[in-house]
Amino acid sequence: MDMNVVLNAIKAEMKPSMGCTEPVAIALAVSRTCEELAAPAEKLNMVISSNIFKNAYSVQIPNTGTYGIELACVLGALVSKPGNTMEICAEIKPEHVAKAKELVAAGMVKVEVLKSSGFYIECVATNANEKAHTITQDAHDNMVFYEKDGKVIVDNRTTESVTSVETEGGFDVTKHTFEEFYNWANEVDVKELQFIKEAIDMNMEIAKIGMEKKYAFGVGPTIQNIVNKGWMAGDVVTAVRMIPSAAADFRMYGGNGSVMTFCGSGNQGISTTLPMAVFAEKMNIPEEKLLRAEFMAMLMIGVGFKLELSDKKQVGTIAKLLTIRYSLATVFALIFYFLLPFELEVRQALVILAFSPIGSAVPGFTEQLKGDVGLSSALNSFAMVISITIMVILLLVML
Numbered sequence: 001m002d003m004n005v006v007l008n009a010i011k012a013e014m015k016p017s018m019g020c021t022e023p024v025a026i027a028l029a030v031s032r033t034c035e036e037l038a039a040p041a042e043k044l045n046m047v048i049s050s051n052i053f054k055n056a057y058s059v060q061i062p063n064t065g066t067y068g069i070e071l072a073c074v075l076g077a078l079v080s081k082p083g084n085t086m087e088i089c090a091e092i093k094p095e096h097v098a099k100a101k102e103l104v105a106a107g108m109v110k111v112e113v114l115k116s117s118g119f120y121i122e123c124v125a126t127n128a129n130e131k132a133h134t135i136t137q138d139a140h141d142n143m144v145f146y147e148k149d150g151k152v153i154v155d156n157r158t159t160e161s162v163t164s165v166e167t168e169g170g171f172d173v174t175k176h177t178f179e180e181f182y183n184w185a186n187e188v189d190v191k192e193l194q195f196i197k198e199a200i201d202m203n204m205e206i207a208k209i210g211m212e213k214k215y216a217f218g219v220g221p222t223i224q225n226i227v228n229k230g231w232m233a234g235d236v237v238t239a240v241r242m243i244p245s246a247a248a249d250f251r252m253y254g255g256n257g258s259v260m261t262f263c264g265s266g267n268q269g270i271s272t273t274l275p276m277a278v279f280a281e282k283m284n285i286p287e288e289k290l291l292r293a294e295f296m297a298m299l300m301i302g303v304g305f306k307l308e309l310s311d312k313k314q315v316g317t318i319a320k321l322l323t324i325r326y327s328l329a330t331v332f333a334l335i336f337y338f339l340l341p342f343e344l345e346v347r348q349a350l351v352i353l354a355f356s357p358i359g360s361a362v363p364g365f366t367e368q369l370k371g372d373v374g375l376s377s378a379l380n381s382f383a384m385v386i387s388i389t390i391m392v393i394l395l396l397v398m399l
Helices: 003-012 021-034 050-056 069-078 094-105 178-187 190-212 219-228 236-252 266-282 287-304 314-339 344-354 362-368 373-398
Strands: 014-018 043-049 109-114 120-126 131-137 143-148 151-155 258-262
Touching: 003 014, 003 178, 003 190, 003 287, 014 021, 014 190, 021 043, 021 050, 021 069, 021 120, 021 131, 021 143, 043 050, 043 069, 050 069, 050 109, 069 094, 069 109, 178 287, 190 219, 190 236, 190 258, 190 266, 190 287, 219 236, 219 344, 236 266, 258 266, 266 287, 314 344, 314 373, 344 373
Parallel strands: 043 109
Antiparallel strands: 014 258, 043 120, 120 131, 131 143, 143 151
């Protein structure tokens, strides 16, 4: 296997982003639509998939202290300029927020939601003399269609959604085994993995800020408070839970800082890079070994996040296992919240942790035990989606 193909495939899935990726992607899509307008946009007509809507609806926009899909749209128009990226929210100033709120109240934006689980953002920006129309599809910064005043400039639309399985150079991660991943991780020149070190450093900086005070639910500082009171051991396991949580909270709160995303997700970028980095630091594991492990983990996530099933008969098995898993999580969550003699924020943090996703390394262990990797991967993927949904709902209810 050409190692450059593998490395380029991983690099293609890594991009820095400020804040939760969905509202940022909306702002970026509007920004790109408005770039070629000679005068500011006066109306924005948006069509977004239900998947984008649910992920963008209630998370804060960086540098605003608030949230809102319509607000993200208008802010994208106000800070529009060539060269904007997923770090577009770094350009937002207080005067932009004030003006955007006025324009939202005046009815500048109309948003329509499609019944689709895919990634789709369509924007039509108009003023008295001009009209620009774009479509962003399948990835946060993947503009596939651009039309200006009726003239099509770019049209790379596809009839079917392109998944992250097929990446640069035609590399299909699902066609390879965990044994191959392990061999590649040991054979690759560690100098070629410095981009992973940069991702770790970027996400660790955000985690450090997230540990300074309570952002969003404040899971990291809350766990540290529990440790300080002697109610939990301050060991490596606690640190692995605490530090990535702090980074995720800071990001979802809309903090002013960028994280390195992976496969289009900031939280996935955090959960891919930080747990092993924290473990390596606490256990004095050499940097080279850490980078090789991170490299293998990124390959494993590509095959582990698999929502389709090769055997439809397994649906019943998955449903049964998920029912058991979340029934037990509910029981433990009720015990944590109503029976433990801890402060409210401690009990709330434990409830959230009870519903945390199954570890992404599970399919790898399944293969070692000669089990059904396809079933394990599908179960892991469904659990990830269900857990994140439940955790978001709990945050909205308890905050």
